[in-house]
Amino acid sequence: MMGTLKVSNSSLYIFSKFLVICMVMISSLVDSSYSLCDFEAIFNFGDSNSDTGGFHTSFPAQPGPYGMTYFKKPVGRASDGRLIVDFLAQGLGLPYLSPYLQSIGSDYTHGVNFASSASTVIPPTTSFFVSGLSPFSLSVQLRQMEQFKAKVDEFHQPGTRISSGTKIPSPDIFGKALYTFYIGQNDFTSKIAATGGIDAVRGTLPHIVLQINAAIKELYAQGGRRFMVFNLGPVGCYPGYLVELPHATSDYDEFGCMASYNNAVNDYNKLLKYTLSLTRESLVDASLIYVDTNSALLELFHHPTFYGLKYSTRTCCGYGGGVYNFNPKILCGHMLASACDEPHSYVSWDGIHFTEAANKIVAHAILNGSLFDPPFPLHEHCDLQPIG
Numbered sequence: 001m002m003g004t005l006k007v008s009n010s011s012l013y014i015f016s017k018f019l020v021i022c023m024v025m026i027s028s029l030v031d032s033s034y035s036l037c038d039f040e041a042i043f044n045f046g047d048s049n050s051d052t053g054g055f056h057t058s059f060p061a062q063p064g065p066y067g068m069t070y071f072k073k074p075v076g077r078a079s080d081g082r083l084i085v086d087f088l089a090q091g092l093g094l095p096y097l098s099p100y101l102q103s104i105g106s107d108y109t110h111g112v113n114f115a116s117s118a119s120t121v122i123p124p125t126t127s128f129f130v131s132g133l134s135p136f137s138l139s140v141q142l143r144q145m146e147q148f149k150a151k152v153d154e155f156h157q158p159g160t161r162i163s164s165g166t167k168i169p170s171p172d173i174f175g176k177a178l179y180t181f182y183i184g185q186n187d188f189t190s191k192i193a194a195t196g197g198i199d200a201v202r203g204t205l206p207h208i209v210l211q212i213n214a215a216i217k218e219l220y221a222q223g224g225r226r227f228m229v230f231n232l233g234p235v236g237c238y239p240g241y242l243v244e245l246p247h248a249t250s251d252y253d254e255f256g257c258m259a260s261y262n263n264a265v266n267d268y269n270k271l272l273k274y275t276l277s278l279t280r281e282s283l284v285d286a287s288l289i290y291v292d293t294n295s296a297l298l299e300l301f302h303h304p305t306f307y308g309l310k311y312s313t314r315t316c317c318g319y320g321g322g323v324y325n326f327n328p329k330i331l332c333g334h335m336l337a338s339a340c341d342e343p344h345s346y347v348s349w350d351g352i353h354f355t356e357a358a359n360k361i362v363a364h365a366i367l368n369g370s371l372f373d374p375p376f377p378l379h380e381h382c383d384l385q386p387i388g
Contacts, residue, residue, distance in 0.1 A: 037092050037382035039178040039226065041169060042085070044097055045141045045215065046115035046182035047134075048078040048353060049233075050085040054099035055117035055134060063333035065317060069343055069356050078117060080316070080343040081356030084230075084293070085113070085180065087363030087387045092178070100144050107167040111177060112148055114141035120186045121211045122204070133190060138183055142215055149174060149222065175223045181215070182230040182293075184208055188268065189235060192245055198264050205268045209275050216276075220283055229276060230291045231269040236261030237301040239315045239324040240351030255302045256313050262298075269294055273373065280374075290373040296362045297354075300347045307361050309345055316346040316355060326351040363387060 044050055053076025056062045062074040070081030076099065077083055086096050089111075097113035098106035118134035119141070128135055136144075156171050187208050191201040216227050235241050236258035245261065253259045273290045280288040304312045317332035317339040318325040330336050332350035340346060344357040354362075364387070365371050369378050378384065 037094075039092055039094075039176065039382060041109075041111035041173050041177040042089055042092070042094060042097060042113075042180060043111055043145065043174075043177050043219075043224075044085055044113045044115055044180045044182070045138060045145075046085075046180075046230075047119040047184075047186055048115075048117035049185065049230075050083055050113070050180070050182040051115040051117045051119075052077055052083065052085065052097050052099055052113045054101045054113060054115060054136070057099060057101040058116075059128075065339040066333065068339060078353040079349050079356055079359060080339065082359060084359045084363050084366070085115075085182065087360055088180070088366060090387045091363065091367040091384050092382050093385045100141075100148065108148070109167050109169050111169075112145075114144050115182070116141070118186060119183060120190070121184050121208045122187055124190075131190070133186060138211060138215055142218060145219070146222075175225060177224065178226045178228065179216075179219055179224045180228045180230070181212060184212070184232050184268070185235065188232060188265070189241065189245070192261075196246055198260055202264060202267065205271055208268070209272050212272070213275050213279055216279065216288065217283075220286060225286045227287065228289045228291050229272065230293045231272055232265050233294055234262045234298045234301060235265055237298070237313060238352055239313050239318075239326045239348050240328070242313060243324055243326045243351070244328050257301060265294065287376060289376050291366060292371045292373065293362055293366070296365045296371060297347075297358070300358055300361065304347055309347055309357065310342075311346045311348075313348070314346065315348050315351040316340040316343045317350045324351070360387065 048055070056076040062076055064074055066074040066080065067077060068080050089096055094110045095107060097111050098108060100112050100114045116134045116136035118128070118132060119136050119138070120133055121138045123137040123139060124131045124133040124135070152168050152171055155168055187204065188201055191204055192198055212229065216229070219227070234257065237255070241261065242258065245258070247258045247260065251258045251260050276288055276290050300307055300309065301312045304310060313324060315325040317337060318327065319330040319334065319337040320327040332339070343349065343355045346355050347358045349355045367378060367384055367387070369376060
C-alpha cells in the first residue's frame with residue numbers, strides 16, 4: 001500500500017509562488033502580441049504619406065470625408081482610412097503610432113510618429129503660408145526625436161516621480177525599435193511646381209538622398225539598429241499631378257502616366273538605393289533596408305483590376321468629374337467636393353494620396369518581404385499578425 005505523501009507548508013508556498021509566476025509569464029505571451037516581435041516600437045519620419053495626425057495638431061482641423069472608411073471620422077490621415085504605416089504596425093503586433101505633436105491621449109510606449117503633412121527633406125526657405133510646405137522638415141523631426149529621447153531618460157532617472165497616466169517607453173526601447181522613413185515627395189513636386197519644369201529637380205536629388213542618409217547615421221549613433229527607407233512613388237501617375245504639373249501630350253505612356261516624371265523618380269530611387277548600399281557596409285550590426293514601394297504602387301496604377309480595384313488615375317474624393325475628377329481649387333474636404341461611394345475600388349483617394357485599399361495591398365507586399373533590398377526575413381523577427 002502506497003504511503004501518504006507529506007508536503008510541508010513552506011514547500012506548498014514556494015510551489016504556489018512558482019505557479020503564479022508561470023501563469024503571469026504565459027499570460028504575457030498570450031495577451032501582449034508585441035512580445036512576439038523583435039521590434040518593440042516604430043519611430044517614423046515622413047510626410048503626409050505616413051502622417052497619423054501630426055500636421056492637424058498645429059494647423060486647421062482636417063475636414064470630412066477623410067477617414068470615412070475605417071475610422072468613420074477625420075483622424076489626421078490623408079486617406080479614407082488607414083495608411084501603410086498603420087498596417088505595418090498592425091502586422092508587427094504594435095498599436096497605431098501616436099503623433100509626436102499630439103500630447104493629449106497619446107501612447108508612446110511602442111513608438112512615435114514624427115511625420116507631418118507637407119514635410120520635406122530639405123528645409124523650406126519660406127514660411128508655410130508662402131510655400132505651402134510644413135516647417136517640420138526631416139531635420140526638425142530628428143530634433144524632436146532627440147527631445148523625446150531626452151524626456152524618456154529624464155523620466156527614468158532615480159527619484160523621478162512618474163505619473164500613473166504617463167505612457168512612455170523604457171530607455172532601452174530605442175535599440176529594439178524599427179526606424180522608418182517615408183519622405184521626399186514634397187521636395188520633388190514642390191521644386192517642379194516652383195520652376196515649371198522637371199530639369200531643376202534633378203540637381204537637387206543628390207542633396208535629398210544625402211540628407212536622408214545623414215539622418216540614418218545620426219540615429220545609428222544614438223542606438224538605432226533597424227532601418228527601413230521607402231523610396232519615392234510614381235508621381236507621374238498621380239491624378240493631382242497629371243492635372244497640375246506641366247507636361248506635353250506626347251509624355252503620356254501606355255497607362256496614361258507621365259513618363260518624364262516617372263523617369264526622374266527612377267533616377268532618384270536608383271541614387272537612394274545605391275547610397276544606402278554604401279552606407280550599409282559601414283553600419284556594424286545593423287540592418288538598412290531599401291523598400292521599393294514604387295514598384296508596388298506602379299503595379300496598382302498599371303493593372304488595378306488584377307488587384308481587385310477598378311480606377312487607377314481617377315480620384316475618389318474630388319470635384320469636376322472628367323478623366324481625373326481633380327480640381328486643384330476644390331480639393332477633397334472642400335464643401336463642393338465629394339467622395340465616391342466605393343473608395344475600395346480606387347487607387348487614388350484625393351489625387352495625391354492613396355485609398356486604404358491601395359495602402360493595404362502595398363503593406364501586404366512589405367510585410368511578406370517582397371519589396372526589400374537586400375532581402376530581410378521579417379517573419380523570422382516577428383510573429384506577423386494579419387492585417388484586416
